[in-house]
Amino acid sequence: xxxxxxxxxxxxxxxxxxxxxxxxxxxxxxxxxxxxxxxxxxxxxxxxxxxxxxxxxxxxxxxxxxxxxxxxxxxxxxxxxxxxxxxxxxxxxxxxxxxxxxxxxxxxxxxxxxxxxxxxxxxxxxxxxxxxxxxxxxxxxxxxxxxxxxxxxxxxxxxxxxxxxxxxxxxxxxxxxxxxxxxxxxxxxxxxxxxxxxxxxxxxxxxxxxxxxxxxxxxxxxxxxxxxxxxxxxxxxxxxxxxxxxxxxxxxxxxxxxxxxxxxxxxxxxxxxxxxxxxxxxxxxxxxxxxxxxxxxxxxxxxxxxxxxxxxxxxxxxxxxxxxxxxxxxxxxxxxxxxxxxxxxxxxxxxxxxxxxxxxxxxxxxxxxxxxxxxxxxxxxxxxxxxxxxxxxxxxxxxxxxxxxxxxxxxxxxxxxxxxxxxxxxxxxxxxxxxxxxxxxxxxxxxxxxxxxxxxxxxxxxxxxxxxxxxxxxxxxxxxxxxxxxxxxxxxxxxxxxxxxxx
Numbered sequence: 001x002x003x004x005x006x007x008x009x010x011x012x013x014x015x016x017x018x019x020x021x022x023x024x025x026x027x028x029x030x031x032x033x034x035x036x037x038x039x040x041x042x043x044x045x046x047x048x049x050x051x052x053x054x055x056x057x058x059x060x061x062x063x064x065x066x067x068x069x070x071x072x073x074x075x076x077x078x079x080x081x082x083x084x085x086x087x088x089x090x091x092x093x094x095x096x097x098x099x100x101x102x103x104x105x106x107x108x109x110x111x112x113x114x115x116x117x118x119x120x121x122x123x124x125x126x127x128x129x130x131x132x133x134x135x136x137x138x139x140x141x142x143x144x145x146x147x148x149x150x151x152x153x154x155x156x157x158x159x160x161x162x163x164x165x166x167x168x169x170x171x172x173x174x175x176x177x178x179x180x181x182x183x184x185x186x187x188x189x190x191x192x193x194x195x196x197x198x199x200x201x202x203x204x205x206x207x208x209x210x211x212x213x214x215x216x217x218x219x220x221x222x223x224x225x226x227x228x229x230x231x232x233x234x235x236x237x238x239x240x241x242x243x244x245x246x247x248x249x250x251x252x253x254x255x256x257x258x259x260x261x262x263x264x265x266x267x268x269x270x271x272x273x274x275x276x277x278x279x280x281x282x283x284x285x286x287x288x289x290x291x292x293x294x295x296x297x298x299x300x301x302x303x304x305x306x307x308x309x310x311x312x313x314x315x316x317x318x319x320x321x322x323x324x325x326x327x328x329x330x331x332x333x334x335x336x337x338x339x340x341x342x343x344x345x346x347x348x349x350x351x352x353x354x355x356x357x358x359x360x361x362x363x364x365x366x367x368x369x370x371x372x373x374x375x376x377x378x379x380x381x382x383x384x385x386x387x388x389x390x391x392x393x394x395x396x397x398x399x400x401x402x403x404x405x406x407x408x409x410x411x412x413x414x415x416x417x418x419x420x421x422x423x424x425x426x427x428x429x430x431x432x433x434x435x436x437x438x439x440x441x442x443x444x445x446x447x448x449x450x451x452x453x454x455x456x457x458x459x460x461x462x463x464x465x466x467x468x469x470x471x472x473x474x475x476x477x478x479x480x481x482x483x484x485x486x487x488x489x490x491x492x493x494x495x496x497x498x499x500x501x502x503x
Contacts, residue, residue, distance in 0.1 A: 001039035002039030005041075007500070010499050010501070012037075013499055014057075017055075026051070067475065069474065069475045069500070074446065076317070080322070084323060085109075088303060091115075092160075094268055098141040099123075100292050106295075107139045110139045111485050113482060126147045174217070178213065199239060199243055201227050202243040203221075224249045227254065241265055241269065246290055246291075251288065258382050259330070259382040260330045268296070273294055305456075307331060308386070313491065316464065316467040317467050320366060321365050327358050330386065391456040397438035399440055400441060404437070417454050424447050427440065442467075446469065458479050
């Protein structure tokens with residue numbers, strides 16, 4: 001109802017109607033229209049048809065819907081405060097981890113985003129019960145004794161890279177199984193070999209055949225094992241943890257990621273009764289338990305990438321804005337770089353997230369004259385600058401005086417997508433597939449741009465449009481829903497002018 005209400009509101013605004021004028025067309029009250037737009041009104045097919053006619057807009061269609069676009073009128077500061085929502089990357093890891101548990105898993109504060117829904121489609125297709133509460137943000141999962149792996153939703157699985165994290169749990173559930181190839185953002189070739197290296201120690205062998213992984217499992221040959229990850233990747237570490245959690249004996253994982261989603265996973269596994277040492281470090285010692293059977297309740301921590309997105313929106317629009325419940329531990333390097341660039345901000349006293357562990361703070365921005373940093377900006381494994389935060393520095397650098405070198409050494413294609421900012425007036429020179437040179441300050445200009453097939457660069461274009469005077473159009477924005485919940489509505493609440501429309 002909330003999603004339909006948002007469509008009604010945006011279509012009404014697009015037509016230049018007030019709530020009272022729409023109510024007159026419908027023969028109802030303004031308060032009824034307000035309830036519809038807030039998602040608090042039950043909608044019949046007759047009412048939906050009347051709404052579509054009154055707004056001259058097909059709100060609901062049967063069959064595939066057309067692409068979604070945004071009309072952004074920028075050049076004005078944002079104001080007020082915004083609260084960071086929960087972590088998308090932690091949510092998908094915990095959904096995969098629920099496969100380990102014979103008991104009931106309740107996950108609270110789950111992001112309602114496309115990536116989560118795709119994983120849920122896969123889980124339900126193999127027999128997992130996944131039920132949202134009435135408020136729509138707490139999710140209860142119950143895994144059956146026998147999984148229907150032959151009935152897996154291949155389409156949903158192929159549209160997310162997160163499916164690879166099924167390997168760790170499923171090696172405990174079947175001697176052999178098949179998984180569709182992983183997909184997701186178009187960021188270039190990303191090898192899955194680090195996953196295979198880690199999981200072989202648990203008896204898993206995987207071969208790739210015609211769009212699917214064919215996995216076979218044999219009992220581990222040793223009770224204790226030490227795994228040195230060849231890359232300090234988040235999903236690689238998570239897969240090793242998922243495999244180790246139900247493997248008898250002691251598993252030591254070296255060069256492990258200690259990033260936020262890994263910490264959420266460790267905290268959840270500890271609730272299940274798994275003994276894990278080294279939370280927040282690069283060495284994890286896991287004493288597995290072959291049977292995990294517990295009714296657990298876990299609240300997912302806040303998303304540092306969303307926090308960085310919201311901070312960037314405030315920075316490039318020169319806004320006085322407070323970003324509440326920001327996971328400060330995973331933003332400290334970014335804030336240090338921004339301080340060097342001249343950003344003025346203040347922090348509230350720290351407090352704990354609902355999981356009892358993650359450090360949070362409220363960050364209040366002040367309009368600031370930025371300068372380019374002396375050194376290049378590049379990502380590193382946590383506690384370095386987050387790889388998912390790097391694209392936002394391209395937009396920030398475009399608002400700063402001087403030239404900033406941004407080195408995206410992890411992905412093959414993402415730096416190329418950042419050059420789309422030139423459409424909005426930014427001076428972004430692509431030096432090679434991994435490096436861009438951004439020179440500012442930018443005189444942002446409105447433009448019509450098609451979203452690139454990568455989540456973070458797509459959001460960067462939206463943020464640039466918020467800074468550009470005039471009306472811009474961002475086309476094919478569905479990819480943004482993969483990682484953000486109600487982003488446009490929340491920006492509007494802070495004073496942005498954004499309309500959602502379809503052709």
